[in-house]
Amino acid sequence: MKRFVSIQTEDFSIELETNQLRTATPEVGGIATFTGLVSDLNRDQKIESLLLEHYPGMTEKQLEQIIDQAQLRWNLLGVRVIHRVGLLHPRDQIVFVGVSSRHRKECFEACQFIMDYLKTQATIWKKESSQEKSEWLSARESDRIEQQKW
Amino acid sequence: MKRFVSIQTEDFSIELETNQLRTATPEVGGIATFTGLVSDLNRDQKIESLLLEHYPGMTEKQLEQIIDQAQLRWNLLGVRVIHRVGLLHPRDQIVFVGVSSRHRKECFEACQFIMDYLKTQATIWKKESSQEKSEWLSARESDRIEQQKW
Amino acid sequence: MQVLYFASIREQFDIEGEQIECTADTANVQALIDFLCEIHGEPWGKVLGDPNLLVSVNQELASLDAPLSASDEIAFFPPVTGG
Amino acid sequence: MQVLYFASIREQFDIEGEQIECTADTANVQALIDFLCEIHGEPWGKVLGDPNLLVSVNQELASLDAPLSASDEIAFFPPVTGG
Numbered sequence: 313m314k315r316f317v318s319i320q321t322e323d324f325s326i327e328l329e330t331n332q333l334r335t336a337t338p339e340v341g342g343i344a345t346f347t348g349l350v351s352d353l354n355r356d357q358k359i360e361s362l363l364l365e366h367y368p369g370m371t372e373k374q375l376e377q378i379i380d381q382a383q384l385r386w387n388l389l390g391v392r393v394i395h396r397v398g399l400l401h402p403r404d405q406i407v408f409v410g411v412s413s414r415h416r417k418e419c420f421e422a423c424q425f426i427m428d429y430l431k432t433q434a435t436i437w438k439k440e441s442s443q444e445k446s447e448w449l450s451a452r453e454s455d456r457i458e459q460q461k462w
Numbered sequence: 463m464k465r466f467v468s469i470q471t472e473d474f475s476i477e478l479e480t481n482q483l484r485t486a487t488p489e490v491g492g493i494a495t496f497t498g499l500v501s502d503l504n505r506d507q508k509i510e511s512l513l514l515e516h517y518p519g520m521t522e523k524q525l526e527q528i529i530d531q532a533q534l535r536w537n538l539l540g541v542r543v544i545h546r547v548g549l550l551h552p553r554d555q556i557v558f559v560g561v562s563s564r565h566r567k568e569c570f571e572a573c574q575f576i577m578d579y580l581k582t583q584a585t586i587w588k589k590e591s592s593q594e595k596s597e598w599l600s601a602r603e604s605d606r607i608e609q610q611k612w
Numbered sequence: 613m614q615v616l617y618f619a620s621i622r623e624q625f626d627i628e629g630e631q632i633e634c635t636a637d638t639a640n641v642q643a644l645i646d647f648l649c650e651i652h653g654e655p656w657g658k659v660l661g662d663p664n665l666l667v668s669v670n671q672e673l674a675s676l677d678a679p680l681s682a683s684d685e686i687a688f689f690p691p692v693t694g695g
Numbered sequence: 696m697q698v699l700y701f702a703s704i705r706e707q708f709d710i711e712g713e714q715i716e717c718t719a720d721t722a723n724v725q726a727l728i729d730f731l732c733e734i735h736g737e738p739w740g741k742v743l744g745d746p747n748l749l750v751s752v753n754q755e756l757a758s759l760d761a762p763l764s765a766s767d768e769i770a771f772f773p774p775v776t777g778g
Contacts, residue, residue: 325477326477327476334497334499338502340501342496342497342498343499344494344496344573345497346493346494346566347484347492347495348566348778349490349491349492349493351488351489351491352489364777365702365705366777367751395777416496416577419496420496420570423570427570430777430778431775431777431778432775433775434778435701435775436776436777436778437701437702437773437775437777439702448703448776450776451773451774452776515622516618516694517616520671520687523671523672545694545695556695557694580694581694581695584692585618586692586695587618587619587620587689587692587694588693588694598619598620599693600693601693602693
């Protein structure tokens with residue numbers, strides 16, 4: 313299986329990422345992707361910006377371990393995970409997870425699994441700024457529940 | 463919710479499609495996509511080409527109804543479904559389903575739901591050609607089971 | 613009535629469709645099938661007798677007892693395999 | 696030992712990390728926390744006493760009784776919120 317993990321400040325191109333997954337192996341039958349964006353609203357507050365900080369080294373290790381787990385559970389052909397850090401604004405892309413496999417069920421499930429684990433295990437933190445205030449987000453109970461379903 | 467359905471011979475660009483979903487509404491938090499490709503192998507036969515035929519008019523109606531059902535079950539912001547017809551070759555893109563929503567769970571589930579229903583309800587047929595033979599594919603029991611889970 | 617054939621069915625009949633006059637002999641889908649088999653002979657009987665055969669009337673899936681009228685568009689096709 | 700702070704914890708302490716000598720006083724994570732609170736005073740006590748606090752040793756999540764040695768990299772951070 314081909315894999316790629318990157319924590320970066322630069323934006324990414326979904327087209328380039330899916331092309332990598334598509335051309336890596338000729339037996340690819342399906343590619344599932346998830347792209348997370350900066351929303352304009354959170355709990356009815358208009359968001360002006362989002363600052364993302366991470367633990368360099370550990371984040372990449374955690375993501376590699378999440379992909380290892382996915383690879384044990386599904387037959388995957390390729391996985392690409394990109395997470396941006398730094399200062400972002402509404403509509404900016406934050407995260408990309410792309411998974412290719414022979415059959416669609418496998419790539420759908422693995423893509424969702426990786427996102428659910430990334431949300432609860434990757435050492436990345438968001439600080440949200442609205443006109444009123446600027447604060448570090450709290451972990452969501454709902455994210456923990458999603459991860460524990462697997 | 464913004465929706466787009468197209469049955470077409472031309473290829474599509476995942477980048478353009480996800481950009482449409484991304485810019486349609488400012489509250490988009492996540493975009494889930496699935497892209498189906500022509501695989502190079504099916505039951506150990508090397509595939510040379512795939513001919514896709516559909517029932518013009520009915521296919522679009524069925525897809526609109528599938529999207530209606532998804533919209534009843536999840537809070538969605540945008541849905542784009544493209545299915546190619548005509549003569550395709552290994553690694554060509556066949557189908558794209560993209561769904562945007564505020565939260566990731568909704569777009570993941572709706573994207574998978576639409577693909578599972580499309581597989582069993584859209585009036586599209588595939589004829590596969592290998593060096594040895596050329597034959598219409600049979601519907602898969604596994605696809606029926608996936609659809610009935612919803 | 614407009615009758616359409618798709619995929620393997622179209623290929624086996626070697627026509628894309630045909631115009632059939634709506635009479636007492638074609639009052640519902642099963643009657644239309646019987647009528648088509650009668651006028652064409654084989655392979656109509658074998659192909660339209662397949663238990664997996666799907667039928668639509670005016671682009672909605674229909675059962676064998678669905679009533680038909682002169683303006684209807686009826687299509688016969690195998691289980692779908694897109695995606 | 697290299698001690699690192701991230702996100703809200705880094706902000707509250709106003710330092711990204713510090714070098715701490717490994718002694719009998721810092722034999723495990725809980726001992727290190729007690730030592731840091733002692734040398735810094737507040738807000739160390741309040742922040743490192745938070746039951747949601749996460750700790751890693753050499754970039755793997757660790758518990759409060761994890762043993763520490765001189766070459767270790769220890770990090771303190773809040774629950775993650777990426778994605």
